Amino acid sequence: MNDRLLALKLFSRAGRVGNFSSAGRELGLSQPSASRLIAALEADVGAALFSRTTRAVTLTDAGATYLMRVEAILAALDEADHEARGTGELRGVVRVGTPISFALREIIPRLPAFMKQHPALKIELRVTDRYPDLVTEGIDVSIQFGALPDSSATARKLIRQPRILTASPDYLRERGTPAMPSDLAHHVVIISPAHPSPTFSFRKDGRVVSVRVDGQLAITINEGAIASAVVGLGIAASSESSARAELEAGELVRVLPDWDVGSMEVTAVFVSGKTIKPAARAFTDFLATELRN
Template identity: 75%
Template sequence: MNDRLSTLRLFVRAARIGNFSGAARELGLSQPSASRLIAALEEEVGAALFNRTTRAVTLTETGAAYLVRVEAILAALDEADHEARGTGELRGLLRVGTSSSFALRQIIPRLPAFLSRHAALKIELVTNDRCPDLVTESIDVAFQCGALPDSRAIARKIMELPRILVASPDYLRERGVPTMPTDLAHHSMIIGPAHSSPTFSFRKEGHVTSVRVESQVAITISEGVIASAVAGLGIAASSENSLQAKLEAGQLVRMLADWDFGSIAVNALFVSGKTVRPATRAFADFLVRELRPPRRALAQLSELPESVSERPNQ
């Protein structure tokens, strides 16, 4: 790895994750080799790009400006290579961030169909039940269900999943079946990652009913919420999509079906100001087509400009 282009890719990764050793590992280099390449780049540029300490490296003012230009050049080169091939074939590494639940239920089952069309592309799923840091983790696109984090990422809502209430037959036999939203105040609720408020709101015929609920169990992953409901720990709220298999198997029963309990938004997140790579665009559009129920999709990601620079999510 001794050409200028490879060195620039090393520079970008080191800048994004804040150390040379991590960038070196990702690119199959030793840490000393990475340090020498960066030093040679700085000498060639004629300016210091990094401030170095024993714990981390940070960009100098010159380095920050250089990063913006270099990322745009590398993305443009990827785009040019993609167009020159003229086959629609995608190459390189695509890093996709999402929760483990969304990866297991929605993304992984669909990967064979996508990768069969792009044999030269590699996909790395960065699964975490918190929203990833797109910059430091070098995420090309993240898929977030529910509330958005307070970040500088650009968010594009791609669909909404109807949210419903469920419980196990055993729980309902023991505690009774709620027939009105207000009945939930007397039940045990299982709080999941999509609910940050103890108040649930329901709509019917133009009227809104809100109820404050009590939770004995709170879980940070959606799969845990579903498993807890099946185990009889209480009433759970999740997307109809994620609960379908348990409902069909009779392990869970839906309640208050004639009340609108809202929906869970699914957003695609991109780094603000960063050029969207062809592989990123293609994969995001593929998932939009695969995931959206009829007439529920809210955006086609192919409509995104090449540089995502609109107002970020606040």
């Protein structure tokens, strides 16, 4: 990679994360080398692209305008390289953000086939149950459940999964099996990202019933909620796929299966206004096909 192209890639990341050192590390550069490259780029351009303080670097007005142009050029170059190879081969790095449960249960089991198709592509899974910042974290595509926090984001709907309630057989033997949604008021329902509100809405035969549950236990990751339900700590809400293995193994059973607890939309999200990287598009296409099948 020549110095000019490296400098542009460094500038793009530094402009997003506001830090030369962090951007440099992503490209294998030391902090002094990163600073020298940015200084040389500013000299070539003939304008200050960053305002520097002891705590942070921020884009100048000229830098912000330059960043939009540079990112479009880098994306177009990536696309051109991909098309020129003419083989469909993907190279470089694709960074995928994904919730923990979805990574473990849906993405990782399918990765061997995708990686075999694209042996020159490096994949970074950024696994977290929080909504990541696609820009500052450099994520090319983020798999997200439910309503998007940023309505202006570029998104592609992948699949809609029903939300279900599950509990262990031991829990239900001890506490009884709910026959109606109102029975949940006498149970422990685990609060998790799959349903962070203590108020549940159920639908059946045109009726809508809302119930406020006992949120004695709250967990910040869905895998934790499933594990807690398995050991009998309460009733967990999850997507159907998140509990499939435990249901098939008999570790969990459905609670109120005749009632609709809503659904969860699975969406691939990209940085708004930015050209989608070919590798991110290919990964999303692959995942969409796999999930539909």
